[in-house]
Amino acid sequence: MHRDTLAVRVAVDKSQYGENSEALYLTSSFIQSDAETAVRRFAGEEEGFTYSRFTNPTVTSMEQRLAALEGTEACVGTASGMAAILLLCMGLLKAGDHVICSQSVFGSTIKLIGGEFGKFGVQTTFVSQTDVAQWRAAVQPNTRLLFAETPTNPLTDVCDIQALADVAHAAGALLAVDNCFCSPALQQPVKFGADLIIHSGTKYLDGQGRVMAGAVCGSKQLIEEKLVLVLRSAGMTLSAFNAWIVLKGMETLSIRMQAQSASALALATWLEAQPAIARVHYSGLKSHPQHALAMRQQSGLGGAVVSFDVKGASPEAARQNAFHLIDSTRVCSITANLGDTKTTITHPASTSHGRLTEEQRQAAGIGQGLIRVAVGLEHIDDLKADLARGLDTLS
């Protein structure tokens, strides 16, 4: 069946009541018919639910639906996107292993892989998002994992998933891709050779800014043998309630991503023509350095996150102008989250990237005039007017 159909139909079997909307199973444990059945289920010899830290029917429904959308055999739900990356690293790495990671991934990912796992003897090399030669040059005999995120936040740099998969596989390593920004509605990394897909369900999968959730998708062998066993002991389990929200969110994922991408392209095109703006970062624009690659990987769409640099004679002036624009909005929510139906606006240099030194920020291309907008479902004319209010009154 087509993915649009799977997005609304894949789930565990209905209960005896025949509910049309999937049931929410808020229970911590499951009654076993007899002691021998319990023995078989706890030993993993028989399918069946036992305890919700291990599995829960609502969580299983969410996992099956997301796997269907990503085109993978299996999926495991986690408490958050960061819990998914924690599970990935716990399941795949041990002391003495080496990881290659893009230097442009989500800030907490850099802290978790480079910092926390560094404490346990895992060594990480951070390389350029876009220069495949740097990834190849970083390979060591003990390299086990390559980790990428595309497009990146907030500058929308795109990496070539197929090229990184080739580097990983030639080295006997696995490629994991954080697919949070495009979601499977636009990009299915397994098609380009990725082995494992990371999700923050908090973003577009829920899509309405309600719950924390995460997931890892991949082959049955990797998910069940390497990750699920760790999750059962470590307990970064997805709650049934949050799984249910994400399960229902995925039913509208494709139409939301298409509508929000269309608005983002219209907004990016309009921003590019504004005299007070120095540069717009959006992979859907022809001016984007990896436009052709992005269109190939992302079903011809740019996604819903647009960033732009407001002009300023000095970094201080650019920051003042950016704050003026942000503070002049009345529709956009001033918040660092994204993936919501409500458009959000943020100043990365002082929020998501606020803990970096000015030098590190310069290297990452996060200027003081940079603003990120995650476009929601409001009317495009209202969003333009909301940004025009600040742009038209810049000193």
Ligand SMILES: *Cc1c(COP(=O)(O)O)cnc(C)c1O
């Ligand atoms: C938000 C985010 C995460 C972390 O997800 P949480 O659900 O907040 O833990 C990871 N990667 C990317 C790209 C994100 O945007």
